[in-house]
Structures are given as structure tokens and as C-alpha cells.
Amino acid sequence: MKTAVIVIAFIILAVLHQDTWNWDKAELVFGFIPVGLGYHAVYSIVAALFWAAVVKFAWPTRLEEWADGAD
Numbered sequence: 001m002k003t004a005v006i007v008i009a010f011i012i013l014a015v016l017h018q019d020t021w022n023w024d025k026a027e028l029v030f031g032f033i034p035v036g037l038g039y040h041a042v043y044s045i046v047a048a049l050f051w052a053a054v055v056k057f058a059w060p061t062r063l064e065e066w067a068d069g070a071d
Contacts, residue, residue, distance in 0.1 A: 002058050013047055 022036040029038035 006054055006058055009050060013043075013050060017043065019043075 019036065019039055022039050025035040027035050029035055033041070
């Protein structure tokens with residue numbers, strides 16, 4: 001179940017990364033940041049939080065235990 005949720009979230013993030021809907025917008029966010037740059041700034045934060053959650057909740061500890069036992 002965890003793996004399926006992670007894969008689906010990854011696919012959604014990969015699709016959202018291709019933000020073709022922002023290419024022609026000339027508006028500024030907060031008066032100085034182009035919309036596309038602001039979008040990618042927020043996207044980068046979301047992606048970092050996603051990978052932090054993957055490491056915290058889906059890290060394969062059994063592989064670490066196996067590797068530690070080989071010594």
C-alpha cells in the first residue's frame with residue numbers, strides 16, 4: 001500500500017513539473033517574481049517534503065539490517 005501511494009504521488013509530481021500552463025503568463029507574484037518561477041519555487045518545496053516523507057515512512061530498514069548483519 002505504501003509503495004502504491006508513493007508511486008502515484010511521484011507520478012503526480014512528475015506531471016505537475018511540466019507546467020505548460022504558466023509559459024505564457026507575464027504576471028508577477030508578490031510584485032517581483034514571475035509566475036513560472038514562483039510555481040517552481042513552491043514545487044521544489046513540495047518535492048523536498050515529499051522525499052523527506054518517503055525517507056521517513058518508506059525507508060527499507062530490512063535492507064539496512066541485512067547489510068549490518070553481513071559484517
